Amino acid sequence: MSLALSPAEAEQLRDLRSRLNRTPKDALGDKSVGPLTKGFFTLCGRVGLSPQTGGQPIATLGELKTAVGEADLTRLKQIIQQLEGLRADPKVWRAVFNFGVLQAILTRRLILGGKETAQ
Numbered sequence: 001m002s003l004a005l006s007p008a009e010a011e012q013l014r015d016l017r018s019r020l021n022r023t024p025k026d027a028l029g030d031k032s033v034g035p036l037t038k039g040f041f042t043l044c045g046r047v048g049l050s051p052q053t054g055g056q057p058i059a060t061l062g063e064l065k066t067a068v069g070e071a072d073l074t075r076l077k078q079i080i081q082q083l084e085g086l087r088a089d090p091k092v093w094r095a096v097f098n099f100g101v102l103q104a105i106l107t108r109r110l111i112l113g114g115k116e117t118a119q
Contacts, residue, residue: 003048003113004113004114005047005110005114010110012043012046013043013109013115014106016036016039016040016043016106017103019036019039020097020102020106023097025098033094033097036102037097040102040106041080041084043106044080047109048073048109049073049076049077049080051077052077052078052081053078053081054078055075055078055079055081055082057082058079061095061096061099061101064099064101065100067079069104069118071108073112076105076109076112083101
């Protein structure tokens, strides 16, 4: 899988990241979590981030976000596999959602694709 992203893929990543950033973290955002989660995993499949087994499990949200920031493409796919497992528990998933992990993954994919620079 090539790391390169088409302009359309980059725009889709940025658009979803923007939508995730605008989602309220309280009860007002509850109705958005499901559709945005589905959109996230669908988009991941389109931009070369299909879940992949392997890698060490990550225990805390802070560690998860740090791992995403340092991940190569293979590790990012492994993290997405772990996230798929976390979706089963709505409380845990909402914590992941609110912590900005999904946005971090989208940003990392843009960086790996050469569409943004690491800060």
